[in-house]
Structure formats: structure tokens, C-alpha cells
Amino acid sequence: MADANEPVTRSNEDNSSSDMAIHADTHETEPTQDPPSVISSDIPTTLENSTQQPDSSAPPADFQPLPPQLPRWMNPTPKLHVPERSDYSHLEFDWKVDPSSYLRPIDNTFVDYNVLLDGHSHTTYSDGRMKPEQLLQWAIANGYNAIVVSDHNTIEGALKAQKIANEKYKGLITVIPGMEYRIHMQFIGIQSNPFGPFNKPFPTNEELKALIDKVHKMGGLVTVNHIPWSNKTEWGYDVPTLLDHPTRDELYEMGVDGFEIINGNVFDHETYVFAKNHKSLAISGSDVHFPSEGAYAWTLLKAGNKTVEGIMSALRGKATSFLFDATGTRPRYYPADNKEYFALLPITALANVFASFYDDYRGMYSFQGGFCHERKIVVHWISYWYFILYCLLFFIIYELLRKAVKSMFARYKKFRNDRGGHWRRLDVDEPNPYNREHYTDFIDMEP
Structure with a gap:
């Protein structure tokens, strides 16, 4: 799940591909119309002077209009942004976890499985910190042999990951393209964006149902992710994180195929019981965003083969079980400082x-x-008082340091100007080579 407080970053090469796949909001960017052409009355209209001149204001034949300006929420990465604390450019996952060796399925009768699926993950194409290939390496290291890549409102990252898996990691991991939409409703097994320009923050139940039907026609499945997180109280508002989130019964009536019952290390027992009673698909998802996160749950499937078609067929059968470890996998990769x-x-x-x-x-x-x-x-008005206090402390410390340095510099000059490099005491009477009577020429004498 996405963290609202964390900075959001994406690489330049990822922005170039994902932004082209997202359409602009028609409510936020209005098309500009060319002004009507005006013919001046001073120009003669006779045949002798009616030779057409090329219109310098007309665009050339090969002119390509610029794409419309994307709204802020569709392109969250500004052109100028503060670098992140960690450097995610080079990641290494040099381990291989076998969760089957130390975990048992929740359903003890579900033992003959061949697919360990991560049903929910993110890349740099939305708010993840790992590029598609890095995500695949993370998944393989943590014992998955199938993964649903489901970035927010875009499928480009999933298609990129699927291409890399087929070229470099064939037989090790299977990528099922997906997308996480709006209320964190997830479309699994699609190959294209199921919606056009979407311009409502909160779609109605009727609009969600129409979209669910469209995904089904495309051959995909629809699940709903981390309902407990969506319904938790948002700080400062006393309302859920996602306002007007449909209930489980409403989602079931809309036609969703299942629910995410484990998100990260959170087991949603209420949704698990609901899915079991309604014979809905139940899956788990790491919802991984950072490479330092571990794996906690693996969705188990009995698939005819480990291809996309085989895994999708097993998901449609809705016979799943889970390996779950609330402590998570022990090996972790901690990125270097940026x-x-x-x-x-x-x-x-x-x-x-x-x-x-x-x-x-x-x-x-x-x-x-x-x-x-x-x-x-x-x-936060108290911050202003703190700021004033910090300024006062700064000037006090500055003044003390200034006086200390000035005093030390004066003493240093006095030491340098002293004959022989010694300190002289002028208030003693005993004879010594440094008393005033020996250096009357250097010291102002009384008349």
C-alpha cells in the first residue's frame, strides 16, 4: 500500500514510458481553440492581387501537437525534486529463501502445490523504489515463482516486467500483469489499460461495477486490496483513509472475484472468513515498495503449468491456500546512502x-x-515560536563565540608583541629581567 508521507520518486526512463500511457484529465485541461481568421478590409480582393501567400501562422505539415498537461496527481514526480536518502540504483539479492522448508499451509490438506504467488507489488512506474527487473530479483530471492505486478493506474511497469521475465528469467518466475485502481481495486491478468480518461476522485458503485464488467470481458480478474488499511481512521480527520469505501457485501454484489486477505504482515481475518463463506478468491500480497522489505506470505496454487494461462486458470478456480510468517524473511537488502x-x-x-x-x-x-x-x-503556530527561539539562541551563541574569538586574538597579538616572547608582569617589585625598570624605553613611564 502506498504511504502518503513518504516521498515519491521515479526514474526518468520510467517516466518517459508510463506517462505516455496515461491520458489527461479532461476536466483539468481544456483544449485551446485557434482564433478565427480575420481578413483585413485594407487588402484588395481583385484577381490581380488575390495570389495566395503562405500563411506564416499555419503550422507546418509535419507539426506534432504537444501532449496535454498532466494533472499533478497523475504525474507525481516533479522535474526538480530532492534526492532520496537511499540509493536504489544498484541492488543485490544474493540469497534464495525456500518458505516451503519451514512453513506449512494454513489449510493442512493443501499440500500438492506448485505455484508460490505474490499477488500485489509495485515498481518505479508508480510509487515503488525498485525497477521492474529489480522487483523480479527480489521476488525470486524471497521464494516466489509467480508475481502480480500491479502499479497504481498504469500497466506499463507490469508489461515491462513480463517482457524481462520472458527474456531473462524464464522458468524462474512468471509475471502476471495487473493494475491497482482508485479504491485499491486490483485488475489481474489484463494486457491493456481498461479505462480511458478517468476524472473522478471517488467513482460510484455503478461506475465501479461497469469497470469490473469490462475487466471480466478482457479476461481479467478483480480483487480488492487491504480493506483494513482503507478503513483505518486517517489522522486528523476521524474518517476512513478511503472515504465511502464499499463494504464487502457491496463489493461482492458488484461482481469482484476475490479479496486480498494478507497484506504484508497483516492478516485480515474478517475478510478471510467473508471470502471463505462466499467462496470468493482469496490471495495474499507483499505490497512491496522498498527493497529492504521482506516477504511474509505466499499464495499457494495448484496450476496445470506455470504459464500465465495456467496460473490464471488456477486463480479462476479460487482454490488457494497460504504460507504465512508474521516475522517475515530474514535476509534483507539495505540500500546504500545517496x-x-x-x-x-x-x-x-x-x-x-x-x-x-x-x-x-x-x-x-x-x-x-x-x-x-x-x-x-x-x-502549526507553535513552530513560529520555536523558530523565534532558535533565532535568539543562534544570535546569543554567535555573539558569545564572536567575543571569545576577539579576546583570544587580542591575547595572541599581545603575546607576539612582547619582547622575547614572554608575558610581563608590571605589578611586581622584585628585580627580574622582565620588570619595568629594565624596559623603560618600551613602557610609558610616569613623569
Whole structure:
């Protein structure tokens, strides 16, 4: 599941392919119309002077119009962004976990399985930190031999991962293309985007049902992810994270095929019982976003073969079981620190001081408007008092340091100007080579 507080980043090469697949919101970008041509009355209209001249304002024949401006929620990565703390460019997963060696299925009778599926994952094409190939390497290392790649509102990352799996990892892992849409409803086993320009933050149940029917016609399955997370109280609002989320009964009446009953290390017992009573498909998903995350659950299937068609056929049969370990796999990969992040840290730290004055709750980009009824800005007035206090402390410390340095520099100059490099005491009477009577020429004498 996506974290609203975490920064969102995508690589440039990923943006170039995924953005082209997403259509612009017709409500946010209106097409511009060319002004009507006006013929001046000063130009003669006789045949002698009626030779047509090329219109310099007309576009050339090979002119390609620019794509419309994408709304902020559809292109969450700004052109200028602060580098992340971790460097995800080079990842290594040099281990191989065999969960079957130490875990038993929840259904003890479900022992003859050949597919260990991760039913929910993300790449850099939405809000994940791993590129498609890195995600496949992570899945293989954690004992999966099949995975559903389901980025938010785009299928480009899934198709890319499927192509890489067929070329480099054939026999090791099978990729089933998918997509996570709006209320975190997941479309599994599709090969193209099932919707056109979508421009409503919260689709109605009727619109969701129409979309479910369309996915079914495309040969796909529809599941709903992490209902407990969607219904949890959002901080500061006393409302669910996803407002007006359909109930399990409503989703079942719409025609969804199943539910995600394990998300990460969270086991949704209520949804598990509901799916079992209604004979719905029950799957698990890692919902992995970061390479340092471990695997907690594996969906078990008895498939005729490990191809996409074989696994999809087994999913349609809705006979699944699970391996579940709440502690997760032990091997983890921790990415290296990003040098660019620390190089800009003094500037970003100062920016964070001013950013702490308020919180701007926009919601998560994948919902086109977010979990709020309206955009909410909360001003933290106490931050202003803290800022004034920090400024006062800064100037006090600065003044103390300035005086200390000035005093030390004065003493250093006095030491350097002293003859012989010794300190002289002028208030003693005993004779010594450094007393005033020996250096009357250097010291102002009394008359």
C-alpha cells in the first residue's frame, strides 16, 4: 500500500514510458481553440492581387501537437525534486529463501502445490523504489515463482516486467500483469489499460461495477486490496483513509472475484472468513515498495503449468491456500546512502524548518484528490515560536563565540608583541629581567 508521507520518486526512463500511457484529465485541461481568421478590409480582393501567400501562422505539415498537461496527481514526480536518502540504483539479492522448508499451509490438506504467488507489488512506474527487473530479483530471492505486478493506474511497469521475465528469467518466475485502481481495486491478468480518461476522485458503485464488467470481458480478474488499511481512521480527520469505501457485501454484489486477505504482515481475518463463506478468491500480497522489505506470505496454487494461462486458470478456480510468517524473511537488502542527498542536506534541513510551519494534506496521488473531502492546510503556530527561539539562541551563541574569538586574538597579538616572547608582569617589585625598570624605553613611564 502506498504511504502518503513518504516521498515519491521515479526514474526518468520510467517516466518517459508510463506517462505516455496515461491520458489527461479532461476536466483539468481544456483544449485551446485557434482564433478565427480575420481578413483585413485594407487588402484588395481583385484577381490581380488575390495570389495566395503562405500563411506564416499555419503550422507546418509535419507539426506534432504537444501532449496535454498532466494533472499533478497523475504525474507525481516533479522535474526538480530532492534526492532520496537511499540509493536504489544498484541492488543485490544474493540469497534464495525456500518458505516451503519451514512453513506449512494454513489449510493442512493443501499440500500438492506448485505455484508460490505474490499477488500485489509495485515498481518505479508508480510509487515503488525498485525497477521492474529489480522487483523480479527480489521476488525470486524471497521464494516466489509467480508475481502480480500491479502499479497504481498504469500497466506499463507490469508489461515491462513480463517482457524481462520472458527474456531473462524464464522458468524462474512468471509475471502476471495487473493494475491497482482508485479504491485499491486490483485488475489481474489484463494486457491493456481498461479505462480511458478517468476524472473522478471517488467513482460510484455503478461506475465501479461497469469497470469490473469490462475487466471480466478482457479476461481479467478483480480483487480488492487491504480493506483494513482503507478503513483505518486517517489522522486528523476521524474518517476512513478511503472515504465511502464499499463494504464487502457491496463489493461482492458488484461482481469482484476475490479479496486480498494478507497484506504484508497483516492478516485480515474478517475478510478471510467473508471470502471463505462466499467462496470468493482469496490471495495474499507483499505490497512491496522498498527493497529492504521482506516477504511474509505466499499464495499457494495448484496450476496445470506455470504459464500465465495456467496460473490464471488456477486463480479462476479460487482454490488457494497460504504460507504465512508474521516475522517475515530474514535476509534483507539495505540500500546504500545517496551522496546527493547528504550534499544537499544543509539546504533541505533549512527548508524543513520552514516547511514545519504547516501541513498541506492533499491526499495520495493515486486517488486523484486523496482521502480528504477537501484540501486541508493545518498551520502549526507553535513552530513560529520555536523558530523565534532558535533565532535568539543562534544570535546569543554567535555573539558569545564572536567575543571569545576577539579576546583570544587580542591575547595572541599581545603575546607576539612582547619582547622575547614572554608575558610581563608590571605589578611586581622584585628585580627580574622582565620588570619595568629594565624596559623603560618600551613602557610609558610616569613623569
